[in-house]
Amino acid sequence: MNPLDLPSSLSPDTILLLRYLLTAALFLYLPFLGIVIAGSAASLVLNFFGRENRDDRSLRLSREWIEAVAVNPWVLLLFCLLPYPAIAYACQRFLGGRTSLPAIAWLAPFGALLAGCLLLSLYRSAIRRTTELPPASFGAGTAGLLAMTSAAFLSFLLLGTLVNPAKLPLVRSNPVFILSWHSLAEFILFLALSFGLAGGIVLRLLGRSKSGEEGGGAGYEERVRTAGTSLALAGSLTAPALVVLYLITLPVTGMSTEVFVMAATVPILALAVFVLLYLLPGKEEGRPGDRVSALFILMFLAVILCDQAAAGNAYQGQPSSIGPLAAEKAVKDGKAAGKPAAATAAVLEKGKKVFDTVCSVCHRFDSKVIGPPLNEVVPKYKGDVAKLKGFIRNPVKVNPALPAMPKPAIKEDEVDAVARYLLSKVKGGK
Amino acid sequence: MKKTLVAIAVLGYFGACVLLMAGLGYQWHRSDPAPDQPIAFPHTVHAGGLQMPCVFCHTFVERSRSAGAPPLEICMGCHRSIATDRVEIRKLTRYYEEKRPVEWKRVYALPDFIYFSHKRHVKAGVECAACHGDVAGMRKVRRVNEPVMGWCVSCHRVRGASRDCATCHK
Numbered sequence: 001m002n003p004l005d006l007p008s009s010l011s012p013d014t015i016l017l018l019r020y021l022l023t024a025a026l027f028l029y030l031p032f033l034g035i036v037i038a039g040s041a042a043s044l045v046l047n048f049f050g051r052e053n054r055d056d057r058s059l060r061l062s063r064e065w066i067e068a069v070a071v072n073p074w075v076l077l078l079f080c081l082l083p084y085p086a087i088a089y090a091c092q093r094f095l096g097g098r099t100s101l102p103a104i105a106w107l108a109p110f111g112a113l114l115a116g117c118l119l120l121s122l123y124r125s126a127i128r129r130t131t132e133l134p135p136a137s138f139g140a141g142t143a144g145l146l147a148m149t150s151a152a153f154l155s156f157l158l159l160g161t162l163v164n165p166a167k168l169p170l171v172r173s174n175p176v177f178i179l180s181w182h183s184l185a186e187f188i189l190f191l192a193l194s195f196g197l198a199g200g201i202v203l204r205l206l207g208r209s210k211s212g213e214e215g216g217g218a219g220y221e222e223r224v225r226t227a228g229t230s231l232a233l234a235g236s237l238t239a240p241a242l243v244v245l246y247l248i249t250l251p252v253t254g255m256s257t258e259v260f261v262m263a264a265t266v267p268i269l270a271l272a273v274f275v276l277l278y279l280l281p282g283k284e285e286g287r288p289g290d291r292v293s294a295l296f297i298l299m300f301l302a303v304i305l306c307d308q309a310a311a312g313n314a315y316q317g318q319p320s321s322i323g324p325l326a327a328e329k330a331v332k333d334g335k336a337a338g339k340p341a342a343a344t345a346a347v348l349e350k351g352k353k354v355f356d357t358v359c360s361v362c363h364r365f366d367s368k369v370i371g372p373p374l375n376e377v378v379p380k381y382k383g384d385v386a387k388l389k390g391f392i393r394n395p396v397k398v399n400p401a402l403p404a405m406p407k408p409a410i411k412e413d414e415v416d417a418v419a420r421y422l423l424s425k426v427k428g429g430k
Numbered sequence: 431m432k433k434t435l436v437a438i439a440v441l442g443y444f445g446a447c448v449l450l451m452a453g454l455g456y457q458w459h460r461s462d463p464a465p466d467q468p469i470a471f472p473h474t475v476h477a478g479g480l481q482m483p484c485v486f487c488h489t490f491v492e493r494s495r496s497a498g499a500p501p502l503e504i505c506m507g508c509h510r511s512i513a514t515d516r517v518e519i520r521k522l523t524r525y526y527e528e529k530r531p532v533e534w535k536r537v538y539a540l541p542d543f544i545y546f547s548h549k550r551h552v553k554a555g556v557e558c559a560a561c562h563g564d565v566a567g568m569r570k571v572r573r574v575n576e577p578v579m580g581w582c583v584s585c586h587r588v589r590g591a592s593r594d595c596a597t598c599h600k
Contacts, residue, residue: 240447260455317563403511
């Protein structure tokens with residue numbers, strides 16, 4: 001049994017609250033996971049080439065970059081490991097009455113996150129001691145990066161099920177079907193934004209390294225500027241095309257005006273990054289890092305809101321429980337109900353069916369809907385089946401305060417069955 | 431000069447992306463998932479509040495390929511005397527008296543080359559809501575699933591229904 005399986009049926013308010021919680025948790029989780037992935041990838045690449053080419057500047061940048069992004073274990077815990085269970089829980093509850101995905105779908109990303117955080121912490125403490133990393137530490141960094149990337153990919157597969165709820169029964173029968181073009185498009189968009197954000201963050205290092213460390217000076221500043229600018233520009237140039245891809249792969253049922261408006265803000269924000277880094281440079285001492293990072297974080301926010309709006313649309317109007325499970329439950333309930341003991345059980349059963357599909361539209365036993373409550377009117381027939389059948393066949397207006405009952409479109413045997421059912425059901429009917 | 435050219439090219443690229451998004455949005459808007467109907471029939475009142483079963487009005491669903499919109503006789507059965515002063519009911523009465531059919535807008539449409547039968551699905555125990563969603567909660571009916579092949583096939587797969595091409599492509 002899935003540990004997150006809880007009794008279903010939530011009130012709409014709770015669902016709304018969960019959706020806000022999910023959005024907030026994603027806004028903590030995704031940008032931060034992105035920074036860690038992109039920053040450690042950049043650091044590992046720089047470290048590798050720095051050692052190959054004996055380039056001190058690259059080695060120093062490699063260390064400062066991981067310091068800037070992969071931060072300490074507490075921050076990793078707060079931004080990556082804690083929001084994730086909240087996301088898993090909210091997604092799960094969002095799925096409502098449908099039985100959830102197998103536990104592995106929720107636990108695998110968490111395991112990958114945990115492993116990734118541990119391995120990257122090892123890499124970070126090793127690079128702090130010396131930039132000439134032993135192969136083991138470099139390997140730990142690479143493995144950590146892979147683990148974090150797969151955690152992100154698995155998280156996107158999970159989020160992908162939210163915009164395509166109709167696919168859930170299929171995923172339950174065969175987990176391979178959780179793969180979708182939409183999740184892939186969103187994951188690539190996430191990587192583009194992450195690298196852009198990591199570029200913005202490394203640009204914030206500009207002007208902070210006047211202390212004359214090894215590999216320092218103007219050359220180092222230049223290296224930081226080039227690396228940061230190229231990553232941020234690459235992110236800002238690829239993001240708009242990837243958002244188009246995201247919209248193309250989005251299921252039609254997830255679309256709405258809000259989704260398109262949110263998506264359209266990404267190219268505008270990306271254009272702002274481009275203007276900031278390409279058209280307004282020249283001032284060598286300029287430090288665009290803060291502004292570029294903020295713009296990328298806003299892009300993350302736009303994509304998350306867009307995706308959440310799409311999930312909301314896709315779930316709007318979906319029944320709380322569908323699929324074979326509901327059918328199985330109905331069969332089970334039917335069996336549990338057992339057979340009525342009376343000899344006319346089959347007739348009564350038929351009468352109940354007719355009542356439920358035809359009469360119940362206007363009549364209840366204990367309350368007035370459109371017609372009068374049956375507990376009040378049926379006893380007047382004092383068990384006379386023929387008389388009741390006569391009324392059902394050709395209803396006449398009895399109570400002037402109520403509308404006339406229309407002639408029901410049922411066959412003679414159904415009239416008989418429903419009359420018998422009503423008389424058996426109402427106290428004093430017989 | 432080179433910088434200006436690059437800037438123009440990039441601006442063009444950003445513009446093209448926004449235009450593409452607008453195009454996708456327009457395409458979605460044209461497919462109209464919740465069309466305005468000639469009479470604003472509230473399923474929330476009938477299927478929701480009154481809990482009328484779907485087959486009460488869509489009488490053909492169990493015995494025909496198409497579920498069909500109910501004949502106005504069914505509506506008038508109750509509305510000869512109920513809520514007769516409401517605007518939408520007056521509209522309904524006018525249609526009925528003038529013997530004009532109501533031209534309901536299609537919410538779900540399948541292409542001509544698809545054979546689909548409501549009867550088969552109802553007989554197999556598929557609930558109406560499995561495809562049409564929670565209609566009882568919709569004031570205006572909205573398409574909640576796109577009837578595309580992948581969607582059909584995934585349900586056939588889960589429920590163990592036939593996946594032979596000729597089942598749907600006759």
